[in-house]
Amino acid sequence: MKKICLIFISIICLNANIIMDVVGEQEVLAKIRITTSTPIDSNFDNMIKNDINVSSKFEIVSDNANYELDYKLRNVGDNYELELTLNNFENKLKYTKTYSYPRSAYAFLSHKAISQMLKDLNIVDVDWMNRKILLTRKIAAKQSQILVADYTLNYQKVVMQGGLNLFAKWADTEQTSFYYTDYNKDMLSIYKYNLLNNQKTLVTQSYGMLALTDVSKDGLKALLTKTVQDQPEVYLMDLNTKTQTRLTNYNGIDVSAKFIGNNSFVFVSDRSSYPNLYIQNFGSANANQLVYHGRNNSAFSVYDNYIAYSSREKSGDFNIYLMAIDSQYVRQLTLNGRNTFPSFSHDGKTIMFIKSLGMQSSLGILRLDENKVYHFPLKVGKISTLDW
Structure with a gap:
């Protein structure tokens, strides 16, 4: 993908270190349109878009796209089932795969599906999306919680509370x-x-x-x-x-x-x-x-x-x-x-x-x-x- 770089670099000598400050950089990204043929769950729709954005390889648009990503979200027992289909209009590439994850942690379904699709297509490796984040959160004087979350903080599960645990x-x-x-x-x-x-x-x-x-x-x-x-x-x-x-x-x-x-x-x-x-x-x-x-x-x-x-x-x-x-x-x-x-x-x-x-x-x-x-x-x- 062609890059247009607008970079201002300031260099300051400080003892043994040279500080390099990259102030700005712009990159022309592939354009992608995201669609679904199932009723939209706004939370899940935002999650899909977050994952695509944070991959840093696409610009989400409503028309004139290079790619179209269509997803279908279905309830199957206690799980969500997600089917992803990616079409590339330039070379007729079509990628389809289905994933399943518990509804209570739907954020990780999106992370899993998007990261795997991007890896399968050799676009980028963003497997870090699937990692759980361990947080300690102060909620009052001498009171804290330990919780597990996803990187967007849409999923949060308190695993310990009561007293001060850090x-x-x-x-x-x-x-x-x-x-x-x-x-x-x-x-x-x-x-x-x-x-x-x-x-x-x-x-x-x-x-x-x-x-x-x-x-x-x-x-x-x-x-x-x-x-x-x-x-x-x-x-x-x-x-x-x-x-x-x-x-x-x-x-x-x-x-x-x-x-x-x-x-x-x-x-x-x-x-x-x-x-x-x-x-x-x-x-x-x-x-x-x-x-x-x-x-x-x-x-x-x-x-x-x-x-x-x-x-x-x-x-x-x-x-x-x-x-x-x-x-x-x-x-x-x-x-x-x-x-x-x-x-x-x-x-x-x-x-x-x-x-x-x-x-x-x-x-x-x-x-x-x-x-x-x-x-x-x-x-x-x-x-x-x-x-x-």
């Missing part, structure tokens, strides 16, 4: 269980909660701050934030034996560690006199600063060698940046408002984040290769943490 983190790639911290007593507890049987298992307990912040790819180890002598430090925990090894030893704040590669971890520390990102090898006591701009670099996500992080600007805005630990280049991804809590998709090509502008907040989806951002409003409560 820092929910998926325990496995299959998304069948998660870890969380119970803040309802003086001694804090990390539990593992199984969604299949609704059973929880105690992992560890401690006074002061306690949170499980990352799980290794094989699911065997975890990184913890744990208070020692009134200061939070980073620990490595063997999830089978529950053995804990202290990794940082600093008279200040070390929190929120995440694995990067096989031999290192990234964490937030106030060693710069403000929250900033540092990297440290396992087995070493030396930590190296990663970011040299902004004054509050306290939320980040890791994918392979890349780090997405939010940083407070002089204006008071928070913007999200992308950096590689083996490069001096940093790419600015957002431009205004408060953009926080970035989280990579499992393929590293999409970043989810929280967008706050004025009195409104929404869940942002940032497509890195396409340089496009989409927002879905948050209607109830305040999101504390998210995991994808």
Whole structure:
């Protein structure tokens, strides 16, 4: 597809980093018309259109289309059955496939069908749409909920409520269980909660701050934030034996560690006199600063060698940046408002984040290769943490 790019790039040298800010890019997209021969369910119709839009490969139009996507939605027992037919008027391509999913989670039926169609036709891989999002949401003082949602927040299921339970983190790639911290007593507890049987298992307990912040790819180890002598430090925990090894030893704040590669971890520390990102090898006591701009670099996500992080600007805005630990280049991804809590998709090509502008907040989806951002409003409560 031919691209027309209108790009303004500003380059600023800041110590060891060069900030590259891609302000705008326009792309000529294929035009698609969406139709249905069944009675329209406005919620489902919007879901289909959301998925097509967020794929970033089509412009939805009412006429003069290159493609036509027709869908039929039927009730079959407790399920919705969805039949998709895609026609390409230019080369007479016709694609037809039928999908089924429980009506109670119809959002995932749309995600499943659209992502599979786009993959089958080698248009784009957006399998991240099918991932469940784990959210902790504050609803009142010392009251929170843990819920499972889809990326548009149309599907939301509360899986835990009552008291203050925070820092929910998926325990496995299959998304069948998660870890969380119970803040309802003086001694804090990390539990593992199984969604299949609704059973929880105690992992560890401690006074002061306690949170499980990352799980290794094989699911065997975890990184913890744990208070020692009134200061939070980073620990490595063997999830089978529950053995804990202290990794940082600093008279200040070390929190929120995440694995990067096989031999290192990234964490937030106030060693710069403000929250900033540092990297440290396992087995070493030396930590190296990663970011040299902004004054509050306290939320980040890791994918392979890349780090997405939010940083407070002089204006008071928070913007999200992308950096590689083996490069001096940093790419600015957002431009205004408060953009926080970035989280990579499992393929590293999409970043989810929280967008706050004025009195409104929404869940942002940032497509890195396409340089496009989409927002879905948050209607109830305040999101504390998210995991994808």
